[in-house]
Amino acid sequence: MVIDVDTLGNLRPISKVVFSLxxxxxxxxxxxxxxxxxxxxxxxxxxxxxxxxxLTAPVGDVRDQDDFYNLVFVAETTLEPLTLLERAEALESAFGRVREQPGGPRTLDIDLIMVGKRERADDRLVLPHPRAHERAFVLVPWLEADPLGELAGHGTLADLVAGLDTSGVTRIDERIDLP
Structure with a gap:
């Protein structure tokens, strides 16, 4: 018998959540x-x-732009994936994110990479993030923050990073701190 913890009263499972900024x-x-x-x-x-x-080189068709500053934030939560996505989108908007050109320059980009082992694929959200397994600018910082981490359906972060060209991903001395 499989027990769905979401149906046990008001109990909600705690999930690891990974954001790439x-x-x-x-x-x-x-x-x-x-x-x-x-x-x-x-x-x-x-x-x-x-x-x-x-510091990472831009990925995709839009190459005529400055390099990106990237980091990964790992947390635990009982929030639903859509709530997390809405929070990320609200923050992007608050920081002046403009969505004119896919892959183009941006003040703030927050990608929801995974929420536990949840899988989802619809017009609003795909989990885990559909390209995270091939993006060194996500996996290298994530591996640093979560050395034993795994990307559901793709394997360990260490194995994924080992299979990528990471030459365009350079750690810098400037720090961002948790509050």
Whole structure:
């Protein structure tokens, strides 16, 4: 017999949640610090770890832009994935995110990478993130913050990173701190 803990009264499972944050417009380090401060104040979201900041080359068709500052934030939560997505989108909007050009420059980009082992694929959200397993700018910082981590359906972070070209991902000395 399989017991669905979501049906046991008001009990909600605690899930590991992973966010990837990036910025390449404005004072990116200040934007990332402020975004982490705001994200960490989300009710029912418990900060666990935060990677260093990495400078990464843009990925995709839009190459004529500044490099990105990226980091990964790992937390635990009882919140539903759509609630987490809405929080991320609200923060992007508050920091002036403009969605004119896919892969283009942005003040703040927050990707919801995974929520526990949940799988979801609809117009609103795909979990785990459909390209996380091939993105060094996500996996390298995530591996630093969560050395034993796994990406559901793809394997351990260490194995995934070992199979990627990480030459465009450079850790920098500037720090972003959890509040």
């Amino acid at each position: 990036g910025s390449n417009v404005g004072d990116s380090l200040e934007i990332l610090q402020s975004a982490i401060n705001e994200l960490a104040t989300t009710p029912d979201l418990i900060p666990v770890d935060l990677s260093s900041v990495y």
